[in-house]
Amino acid sequence: MKAINLLKIAWKALQRNRLRAFLTMLGIIIGVASVIAMLAIGEGSKQSIRNQISSMGSNMLFVQPGSDNRGGVRQDFSQSQTLTLADYKALKEKNTTLTDISPQVNGSGQVIFANNNWPTSIHGVNPEYLNIRKLSVKDGSMFTDHDVLAAAKVVVIGQTVVDNIFKNGEDPIGKTIRFNKIPFKVIGVLTEKGQNTFGQDQDDIMLAPYTTVQKRIQAATYLQSISASAKSESIAAQASEEMSSILRASHKLKAGDENDFHVRSQEELISTFSATSEILTVLLVAIASISLVIGGIGIMNIMYVSVTERTREIGLRMAVGGRGRDILLQFLVEAILISVTGGIIGVALGIGSTLLVASIMNWPTVITMQSLVISFTVCAITGIFFGWYPARKAASLDPIVALRYE
Amino acid sequence: MEKKIIRIENLKREFIMGNETVRALKGISFSVAEGEFVTIMGTSGSGKSTLLNILGCLDQPTAGSYEIDSVPVSNLSKNELAHLRNEKIGFIFQSYNLLPRTTALENVELPLMYNAKVSSRERRERALEALRLVGLSKRLHHTPNQLSGGQQQRVAIARALVNNPVLILADEATGNLDTRTSYEIMALFQELNAKGKTIAFVTHEPDIALFSKRTIVLRDGHITKDYPVENIADAAQALAQLPKEEELEVNS
Numbered sequence: 266m267k268a269i270n271l272l273k274i275a276w277k278a279l280q281r282n283r284l285r286a287f288l289t290m291l292g293i294i295i296g297v298a299s300v301i302a303m304l305a306i307g308e309g310s311k312q313s314i315r316n317q318i319s320s321m322g323s324n325m326l327f328v329q330p331g332s333d334n335r336g337g338v339r340q341d342f343s344q345s346q347t348l349t350l351a352d353y354k355a356l357k358e359k360n361t362t363l364t365d366i367s368p369q370v371n372g373s374g375q376v377i378f379a380n381n382n383w384p385t386s387i388h389g390v391n392p393e394y395l396n397i398r399k400l401s402v403k404d405g406s407m408f409t410d411h412d413v414l415a416a417a418k419v420v421v422i423g424q425t426v427v428d429n430i431f432k433n434g435e436d437p438i439g440k441t442i443r444f445n446k447i448p449f450k451v452i453g454v455l456t457e458k459g460q461n462t463f464g465q466d467q468d469d470i471m472l473a474p475y476t477t478v479q480k481r482i483q484a485a486t487y488l489q490s491i492s493a494s495a496k497s498e499s500i501a502a503q504a505s506e507e508m509s510s511i512l513r514a515s516h517k518l519k520a521g522d523e524n525d526f527h528v529r530s531q532e533e534l535i536s537t538f539s540a541t542s543e544i545l546t547v548l549l550v551a552i553a554s555i556s557l558v559i560g561g562i563g564i565m566n567i568m569y570v571s572v573t574e575r576t577r578e579i580g581l582r583m584a585v586g587g588r589g590r591d592i593l594l595q596f597l598v599e600a601i602l603i604s605v606t607g608g609i610i611g612v613a614l615g616i617g618s619t620l621l622v623a624s625i626m627n628w629p630t631v632i633t634m635q636s637l638v639i640s641f642t643v644c645a646i647t648g649i650f651f652g653w654y655p656a657r658k659a660a661s662l663d664p665i666v667a668l669r670y671e
Numbered sequence: 672m673e674k675k676i677i678r679i680e681n682l683k684r685e686f687i688m689g690n691e692t693v694r695a696l697k698g699i700s701f702s703v704a705e706g707e708f709v710t711i712m713g714t715s716g717s718g719k720s721t722l723l724n725i726l727g728c729l730d731q732p733t734a735g736s737y738e739i740d741s742v743p744v745s746n747l748s749k750n751e752l753a754h755l756r757n758e759k760i761g762f763i764f765q766s767y768n769l770l771p772r773t774t775a776l777e778n779v780e781l782p783l784m785y786n787a788k789v790s791s792r793e794r795r796e797r798a799l800e801a802l803r804l805v806g807l808s809k810r811l812h813h814t815p816n817q818l819s820g821g822q823q824q825r826v827a828i829a830r831a832l833v834n835n836p837v838l839i840l841a842d843e844a845t846g847n848l849d850t851r852t853s854y855e856i857m858a859l860f861q862e863l864n865a866k867g868k869t870i871a872f873v874t875h876e877p878d879i880a881l882f883s884k885r886t887i888v889l890r891d892g893h894i895t896k897d898y899p900v901e902n903i904a905d906a907a908q909a910l911a912q913l914p915k916e917e918e919l920e921v922n923s
Binding site: 583586590 | 724727729730749750753754756757758762764768770771772773777781782784785786787791830834
C-alpha cells in the first residue's frame, strides 16, 4: 500500500474518535512538555551559576595554603602559615602568564562611625585586586601602590558597609571610620555587585592595603591567599601549573613531596557547582520521563481497546485485500500519529510553560535545540514501541473470525 | 467454451478440534461460468460457511483444487490471497460491515486504497461510478448511521463492485432486511447480473433462491442438488406486487 494512503487511513481512523485520540495524546503532551521545561530550568540554573562565577573574574586563579605537615601534625589550612609574602614576590617576578596578582590577608571585626557599628570583614590587598575581582570604585578612588608601601590607614568600602554606618546619608569619602579601634580614612566606595550565587553579599567588604592589615590588624606576615588573573581564560590551566611550579621551587619542595598549597581556578569552581545542578537536572528529567512512559502506556492501552473494538473493521479490511502488513502499519501509524502530534503540542506547551515560568518566577531558563530534538525523538520512539504490540495483535487476526466477531 | 470463473474439484476441508477431525466439506465439485447467478443453499452445519470462506479466498482447502478465474488458490501465501481478494472478489455481508463515521464515498473507496496501481483520482471516479450504479449518487457524503438498512447494503454492494471483480460473493446479503428491501436488493443483483456480473449468493432462504439462475444445495458437506432455476422470478415484478406500505400498516 502507498505510504500516503496509509497516512490517510490512519488519520481518518483517528478522526472518527477525536476526543479519545486527544485524551490519549494528553499523556504524551504532559510528558514532553515537562521534560522540556525541566531541561530548560536545569540548563538555565547551570548557566546562571556559570555566569555568576565568571562575573567574579573568569580567568581568576587563587592560591590557598595547603596542609602543613611539619612535625607530623596536619593542620587546618586556614590556620596554616605556608603562604608568605615571599611566595607572592616570587610569583610576581617569575610568572609569564599572569596580568595581575595580589596577596590577600583577611580580618574581621566591627566597623564604627559616629554611633553606628557594623560587623564586616576587611581584605588586605594591593590595587591590582580590583582588576582580578572585576571590581570598580564608583566614588573616590582606590588606594595606590604608594599607600601599600607606606601601610597607609586608608580603606575602600562596599555599599553595604556605607548603608549601615553612614545612616544619615553623609558622604563617606574623607570620613574616618574605626575598624577594631584602628582609625581608617575612607577614600573610595565600591560599585555594588549584589549577592553572588551562594547568597553572599559581595558589597559587605572593606579593602585596605595588605601591609596595613598585616601590621595593624593581624600582626602577622603570612597570607591567607594570593589572587591572580591569567592573561586569558584559555591559558588559565597553564597559568595554574606555572604558579604551582614557582611555588614548589619557592617552598623548596622535593620531587615526591605533596604540595603544601592549592591553586584553584574559577573553571574548577564552575565545574563543581555545575555538577550539583547537573545532578538536579538529571533527577528532574528522570521524573518527567516517567510521565512520558506513562503516556506511552496510555497509547498502548487505547490501541489495544481500539483493536478489539475494531475487530470487524480489521476483518473487512483483510477481506477487501488488506495484507497483515497493511493492518500492522495502519495501527502503528495511528499510534505514531498520536504520539508525534502529542509531541508537537508538548514541545509547544513545554516552550510556553518555560517562558511563563521565566517571566513570572524570574527563573533563569535556557531552551536548547538539543532538548527539543531529544524529547521529540523519544516520543516518536514511544509511539512505535507501545504501538507495536497492539498492531501485531491486529495483524495476526484471522479474517474469517474477525469478520464474524460480535 | 465459455469462461469458468469458479472451478472446484473434489474439494475437502477438515478442521481439527482437539482430538476430533471435523469434516466440513467432504469432496464437492462444481464450476460456475462467467455471467451465472448461483445461489448456494444449505442449513447451518451444511458446510455452507466453510465453502463461502474458501470461495472468498479467506480460507484454503485441505484437499482438492479451487481455481478462481483460472488462478489455482491452493498453494498461495497469505499475502497472495489478500491480493487475489483485492482484485477478483467483491464481498457483501449480512451486516454490511461498513466503517462507522465514514462517508459512503470513502467506504466504497476502501478496497482501492489497498491497490497501489489505482491513483487517488481514479479511485474517486470509480467509487462515484459504483455508487451511481446502486442508485446512491445523492448520498455520497452520508455516514452509515444516516442511511437506512437497504441504503447501507447498497453502499456495501457499491464497495463490492468498485474493484471490478470477476466474482461477487454475497453472504446472506438480505438477511437483515425486510421483504420489500430484500426484493429491492435482489432486483439490483438481477440488474447487475444482466450486465454480465457473476454472482454467488449464499443464503438459507428458499424464496431468495428463486431470483437466481441456478441453485446448489449443500447438506452435511455434500452437494445434494445442483439445478438450473426454471421460471426465474423477476424481483422488480415481485416488488410491484407487494402491497403498498400504507396498506400494510392498515392490515397489521
